[in-house]
Amino acid sequence: MSSAPHPGQQTKSAMGFLKANDSVDEYTLTGVNNEEKDDPSKFEVKFGPEDSDSPFNWSRRRRWYITFVSGLLAVNATFASSVPSGIVPAMMEQFGFGREVGTLTIALFVAGYCVGPLLWGPLSEQYGRKPPLVLSFVVYTAFSIGCALAPNTGAILVFRFLSGVFAASGLVISGALMSDIWDATTRGKAFSLYTLAPFAGPALAPTVSGFIAVSGTSWRWVYWVTTIFAGSCTVLVALTVPETYSPVLLVKMAKRVRQETGDDRYWAPLEKKSTSVQAQLRQVVGTPFVLMASEPVLIALTVYMSFVYGVVYLLFEAYPIVFTIGHGMNAGITGLMFLPIFLGGALGVLLYLLLWNPRYERLVAAHAPAPVPPEFRLEQAFWAAPAFALSFFWFGWTSYPSISYWAPLLAGALLGFAIVWLFLALFNYIVDAYLMYAASALAANTVVRSLFGAGFPLFAAQMYEALDPRWASTLLGLVALVMTPIPLVLFRYGPALRARSKYAPKRPAVAARPAPAGADAV
Numbered sequence: 001m002s003s004a005p006h007p008g009q010q011t012k013s014a015m016g017f018l019k020a021n022d023s024v025d026e027y028t029l030t031g032v033n034n035e036e037k038d039d040p041s042k043f044e045v046k047f048g049p050e051d052s053d054s055p056f057n058w059s060r061r062r063r064w065y066i067t068f069v070s071g072l073l074a075v076n077a078t079f080a081s082s083v084p085s086g087i088v089p090a091m092m093e094q095f096g097f098g099r100e101v102g103t104l105t106i107a108l109f110v111a112g113y114c115v116g117p118l119l120w121g122p123l124s125e126q127y128g129r130k131p132p133l134v135l136s137f138v139v140y141t142a143f144s145i146g147c148a149l150a151p152n153t154g155a156i157l158v159f160r161f162l163s164g165v166f167a168a169s170g171l172v173i174s175g176a177l178m179s180d181i182w183d184a185t186t187r188g189k190a191f192s193l194y195t196l197a198p199f200a201g202p203a204l205a206p207t208v209s210g211f212i213a214v215s216g217t218s219w220r221w222v223y224w225v226t227t228i229f230a231g232s233c234t235v236l237v238a239l240t241v242p243e244t245y246s247p248v249l250l251v252k253m254a255k256r257v258r259q260e261t262g263d264d265r266y267w268a269p270l271e272k273k274s275t276s277v278q279a280q281l282r283q284v285v286g287t288p289f290v291l292m293a294s295e296p297v298l299i300a301l302t303v304y305m306s307f308v309y310g311v312v313y314l315l316f317e318a319y320p321i322v323f324t325i326g327h328g329m330n331a332g333i334t335g336l337m338f339l340p341i342f343l344g345g346a347l348g349v350l351l352y353l354l355l356w357n358p359r360y361e362r363l364v365a366a367h368a369p370a371p372v373p374p375e376f377r378l379e380q381a382f383w384a385a386p387a388f389a390l391s392f393f394w395f396g397w398t399s400y401p402s403i404s405y406w407a408p409l410l411a412g413a414l415l416g417f418a419i420v421w422l423f424l425a426l427f428n429y430i431v432d433a434y435l436m437y438a439a440s441a442l443a444a445n446t447v448v449r450s451l452f453g454a455g456f457p458l459f460a461a462q463m464y465e466a467l468d469p470r471w472a473s474t475l476l477g478l479v480a481l482v483m484t485p486i487p488l489v490l491f492r493y494g495p496a497l498r499a500r501s502k503y504a505p506k507r508p509a510v511a512a513r514p515a516p517a518g519a520d521a522v
Contacts, residue, residue, distance in 0.1 A: 078201025112164020396473025
């Protein structure tokens with residue numbers, strides 16, 4: 001927290017109805033008559049609009065720093081998920097296992113994302129963001145050391161799965177950190193930059209592991225690099241990132257006020273919350289799957305996003321077939337072939353900030369005081385969905401060894417661009433459509449996506465070898481093409497589906513209105 005002001009000033013801004021005399025120990029209630037003095041609500045500790053202890057009122061520099069660290073944690077987790085891709089042959093030679101087991105070193109880490117969100121989400125809502133984040137990254141760093149020192153196949157597979165479970169906090173809690181510090185107006189900009197982070201890791205990791213593999217250095221150094229990265233993030237969070245969860249900050253403030261005033265009636269909402277961690281876990285585990293089983297909108301979006309996410313990890317098996325076998329590149333240069341995916345994603349974020357975010361701000365003004373219908377979030381997906389399908393046809397039919405590697409390489413840039421636009425559109429739609437149940441909806445989405453991300457690499461190599469890169473990519477492109485109408489269908493029928501939902505908030509019937517003059521220009 002920021003440096004504390006004069007106790008009396010802080011209490012006044014926190015609760016709005018206290019005042020302090022010159023003596024810090026002398027407090028009097030204002031605006032409370034005798035009948036109201038026993039009303040518990042009169043003693044609830046709250047942040048005032050200008051309270052410097054409120055995360056929303058921290059300096060922009062401080063909040064952007066926290067956003068940067070949040071993105072770094074997401075990069076760390078996804079970097080570690082795909083970093084073995086360049087050293088699988090070396091591990092196969094060391095331990096004598098087959099290619100399928102080598103692929104499990106990636107798949108099991110991603111499978112850990114299915115368990116982690118169900119653990120770290122409720123813990124961060126009970127104890128705050130920082131303690132679970134620091135604890136999980138300490139353990140994650142320890143398991144990374146275990147991978148580096150693994151004596152056999154079983155050890156490295158177990159350590160990889162457990163590393164994924166604990167690294168998942170970097171995806172779950174880091175996203176929550178940004179919701180703690182940014183208001184709705186600025187959150188879209190911060191979130192667009194954060195969205196790029198999960199795709200930066202998979203794009204950068206093969207380059208690192210590939211060059212380690214061809215340098216003559218032991219494959220174990222890949223895991224030592226992961227350990228150093230994880231340990232550095234652990235220290236960074238522990239020393240520089242404050243607690244951002246307002247309910248926990250208010251508990252600390254309430255304790256301080258009780259101590260300063262000697263009045264035990266002051267309280268914070270989290271102190272009155274009797275739900276145990278076990279009950280929260282049951283709710284967090286149960287509600288997402290109820291939503292997934294009963295919400296057609298969420299089912300459609302999750303299937304689409306899971307396919308997109310699975311394809312990202314499928315490429316770790318497909319790219320070596322096209323570039324290493326087809327074009328004769330070594331593991332290090334093949335790793336560089338992933339960079340256009342990241343660069344295309346970065347371009348997608350830039351265009352989102354320049355085009356779609358200003359357009360959405362105009363829509364907010366046009367629909368005020370009513371909220372913007374969630375369906376307007378889907379507009380950028382109208383362009384991204386066909387681009388995503390096209391990227392596979394481009395990649396596949398330019399993957400002949402006789403064609404310059406620049407052709408399939410640039411297909412990756414279109415793929416990265418389309419993925420970022422799709423995820424920004426569909427994530428924002430889920431949040432806007434479900435609001436109070438958005439966390440549960442995103443948890444269900446994350447678990448299913450992680451299953452696809454863990455499963456797709458297991459059959460990718462066999463598919464690309466059996467069908468050859470042309471027809472394997474064509475098959476993926478055709479599946480993507482079949483899913484292309486999903487955003488259009490939801491734009492048309494989403495309001496009716498949400499009206500019948502038990503979980504989507506009931507909104508006033510508002511006809512879709514165009515953006516103000518000038519919106520069409522973007």
